[in-house]
Amino acid sequence: MTASAPSSDSAALLERYLNPDTCPTDRLEPLPLIEEPAFVSWQQDIPRSYLGLPPEEIELRIRSARAILGERLVILGHHYQRDEVIQYADFTGDSFKLAQHAAKQQGIEFVLFCGVHFMAESADILTPPGVSVVLPNMEAGCSMADMADPGDVYAAWDEMQACLDPSKRIIPVTYMNSAASLKAFVGKREGIVCTSSNAPKTFEYAFERGEKVLFFPDQHLGRNTGYKMGIPLEEMVTWDWRRPLGGLTPDQIEKARVILWKGHCSTHQRFSVDQIEKARSEYPDLNVIVHPECSWEVVEAADASGSTEQIIKTVSDAEAGTAWGIGTEINLVKRLADEHPDKTIFCLDPVVCPCSTMYRIHPAYLAWTLERLTQGEIVNRVEVDTKTRKWSLVALERMLALP
Numbered sequence: 331m332t333a334s335a336p337s338s339d340s341a342a343l344l345e346r347y348l349n350p351d352t353c354p355t356d357r358l359e360p361l362p363l364i365e366e367p368a369f370v371s372w373q374q375d376i377p378r379s380y381l382g383l384p385p386e387e388i389e390l391r392i393r394s395a396r397a398i399l400g401e402r403l404v405i406l407g408h409h410y411q412r413d414e415v416i417q418y419a420d421f422t423g424d425s426f427k428l429a430q431h432a433a434k435q436q437g438i439e440f441v442l443f444c445g446v447h448f449m450a451e452s453a454d455i456l457t458p459p460g461v462s463v464v465l466p467n468m469e470a471g472c473s474m475a476d477m478a479d480p481g482d483v484y485a486a487w488d489e490m491q492a493c494l495d496p497s498k499r500i501i502p503v504t505y506m507n508s509a510a511s512l513k514a515f516v517g518k519r520e521g522i523v524c525t526s527s528n529a530p531k532t533f534e535y536a537f538e539r540g541e542k543v544l545f546f547p548d549q550h551l552g553r554n555t556g557y558k559m560g561i562p563l564e565e566m567v568t569w570d571w572r573r574p575l576g577g578l579t580p581d582q583i584e585k586a587r588v589i590l591w592k593g594h595c596s597t598h599q600r601f602s603v604d605q606i607e608k609a610r611s612e613y614p615d616l617n618v619i620v621h622p623e624c625s626w627e628v629v630e631a632a633d634a635s636g637s638t639e640q641i642i643k644t645v646s647d648a649e650a651g652t653a654w655g656i657g658t659e660i661n662l663v664k665r666l667a668d669e670h671p672d673k674t675i676f677c678l679d680p681v682v683c684p685c686s687t688m689y690r691i692h693p694a695y696l697a698w699t700l701e702r703l704t705q706g707e708i709v710n711r712v713e714v715d716t717k718t719r720k721w722s723l724v725a726l727e728r729m730l731a732l733p
């Protein structure tokens with residue numbers, strides 16, 4: 331059944347939500363699905379009966395379905411999920427940690443993946459064949475992953491090979507945030523998958539096997555990783571996938587050690603050096619930590635950078651009374667602030683919004699998909715075909731085997 335069109339109230343809320351000056355971080359309270367400002371762009375074929383359910387009823391129904399499914403089910407939750415979703419997770423983590431959890435699962439039938447599409451694909455690849463992976467809302471994608479269209483990557487690979495001396499090997503490295511077909515692409519070409527937790531090790535892996543690295547889709551993680559490993563900025567070029575030969579000359583490609591795909595995270599690119607300077611002027615002893623998906627300038631202006639797990643550990647281990655300005659997704663920052671009232675913790679961007687695609691996992695979708703599982707029906711299954719699975723598993727296992 332198709333959901334009704336949004337009301338004029340919903341349209342007004344959507345307008346407010348899309349305005350960067352009025353997107354308020356404190357409006358993260360639970361709402362019935364139909365009242366979510368951006369619902370118009372979410373999976374609409376959820377049955378109508380779930381649209382207006384109040385948060386308390388949804389919670390009761392999720393807990394009831396969860397109890398019926400018992401040990402047949404594991405729920406994985408990414409740190410960027412909202413509180414009213416992450417509360418149901420059996421395991422939480424960043425994409426690397428969740429991939430490790432998926433790989434360890436034994437004797438279950440279902441994984442409910444509260445994250446985005448590429449993570450659910452990786453879970454399907456890493457779990458045994460009999461396990462079904464469910465993504466509560468199929469519209470929960472990743473705008474960065476979408477910037478590396480597989481056809482564009484295959485064409486770019488051929489173009490750069492054609493203008494290089496055949497003795498110069500390029501090793502492709504894909505960020506976890508990419509389609510399974512691209513993980514298979516790198517698996518077939520001696521490449522590897524990386525996450526923000528292990529990117530330096532994957533660069534070392536690549537440079538042990540070739541002269542150059544093609545890194546996609548996030549130019550910032552690639553640039554920040556290469557720079558920290560001592561590669562000068564001028565030896566890293568950016569491949570603009572909208573332009574012939576990536577907007578580069580054959581000479582630039584020949585001289586480059588790292589070729590960076592021109593992709594970015596729409597959430598992390600909002601952080602700026604100005605925000606850091608302003609925060610430091612307000613809190614003289616401020617510690618600034620940012621995610622490496624932020625720009626090189628932001629990472630250089632910060633005191634530290636690290637993956638989501640590294641940010642959590644650094645801030646959690648810090649002494650009481652310290653102040654932390656953090657450059658990452660707001661749900662995680664707010665949760666850290668709630669868990670550590672003895673420290674001053676805030677997001678560097680005062681109007682930062684949640685990752686809009688992660689936010690598409692509303693509890694109503696959990697209720698819907700879980701209740702269907704209790705009735706023997708799998709909706710929103712994410713399934714990677716056998717051929718893609720084979721080669722993407724090779725690339726993922728290379729990553730998981732890194733010391």
Ligand code: SF4
Pocket residue numbers: 410446471472473474475507595596597598659685686687688
């Ligand atoms: S935070 Fe950025 S990289 Fe992560 S899922 Fe959202 S858009 Fe993609």
